[in-house]
Amino acid sequence: MRKTIKADLVIIDPQNDFMDIKHDGSGWVGATMPDGTLYRSTLPVPGALDDMRRVASMLKRVGRRLNDIHVTLDSHRVVDVAHPGFWRGQDGKRPAPFTMISNADIKSGMWAPRNESFRQRMLDYTAALEAAGKFVLMIWPEHCLIGSWGHNVVDELRVPLADWERENFATIDFVTKGTNTFTEHYGALMAEVPDPADPSTQLNGGFLSVLQEADVIGIAGEASSHCVATTIRQIVDNIGDAHLKKIHILTDCMSPVPPTPGSPDFPAIAGQFLKDMEARGLVLTSADDFLR
Incomplete structure (x- = not known):
């Protein structure tokens, strides 16, 4: 049965390799296996784990009001143009x-x-x-390798997502991106340079159509300077102006990649992106205020 308001939640790349998981002050780590093997997050975004905890808390509050949840998964091979x-x-x-x-x-x-x-x-x-x-x-560290621990959704969010599926007899829509060796794929709708021979790099019209059918779209994820910004810009460029005001950006559920020597100022890029989207009519909000 259709809910009164068809609300969708998009969570971009909430994966272990992007999480700033700490352990005993020894750096970024993920999990210790029985044999003592230590899995480390390879591309941690400062603030990401707390971002996903806020998404998880919000999910418990609004879960029954959500029609669909879409989770994008950065999905790479070892041999990748950006590795x-x-x-x-x-x-x-x-x-x-x-x-x-x-x-x-x-x-x-x-x-x-x-x-x-x-x-x-x-x-x-x-x-x-x-x-x-x-x-x-x-060139990024090898990250989100298909089949690895780093590719998995972080447990702080994975468990609430599974609970939502059980409670609502629904399934999460997992959207993969990044499997093509020859092109970067920050945005969930298409690769940076689509490959004419690979449909997975071209505009994801099915995903776009689902978003067009929603009344409200909440968007969270990592990182605000890269995959979040690119995904939202792709949505804005393709969804149609009449749909823009229904997009709600959860600004406290995303963080930018920190700058490195010689790199662009990624936090500043993320800040400008939010200003640009607000100017286009998108709603900037928080996890606490979404669907109040």
Whole structure:
């Protein structure tokens, strides 16, 4: 039976590898296996775990009022255009995480794909990124590897999500992104440079149609500077202006990637993104105020 208000919740990449999970002051960790193996979050976003705890608390309050919950999952392979193992420098070494690779860097030979046959493809790819004014290709630590602990939804949210399914006889809509080796895929609706041969990188019209049918859309997740910002911009660019005012951004349920030496000011990018979205008519709200 249709609820009075069809409210959807979108949670972007609430995965272990993005969580700032601490243990005994020893750094970012995730879980210790019986054999003593320690799994660490590879790309922790400061504040992410508390963000997901706020989402979980909100879910307990409004769960029965939600029509659908959509959870996006960053899903990568070891060999990925944004992972160190894809590239080699002039010295034969892999780039360090957080290295930025421009079209000019490839042309000069500073960086080259490990498989030389991909050089022209990477020249075309980075040129397309730069022409579109998107992020410069950045090398991230290997993260959200398919099948790994880091790919899983963090337990603080995974358990409440499973409870919601049981209590409401409903299923979470898991939306994967990022499996294509040759293109970054920050946004849930399409890759940064869609691959004509791979439908998974092209506009996800099915997901967009579901969102168009909702009366209210709450959006939370990680990180506000990257996957959240890109996903929301993609929604705004494709959903139609009549739908914009129903999008509610839960600003206390997302955090930006911290800047690194030489990188852009990601917190400032996240802040400007929120201002831009508010100017477009989207609602900035909090976990406590959503669906009050």
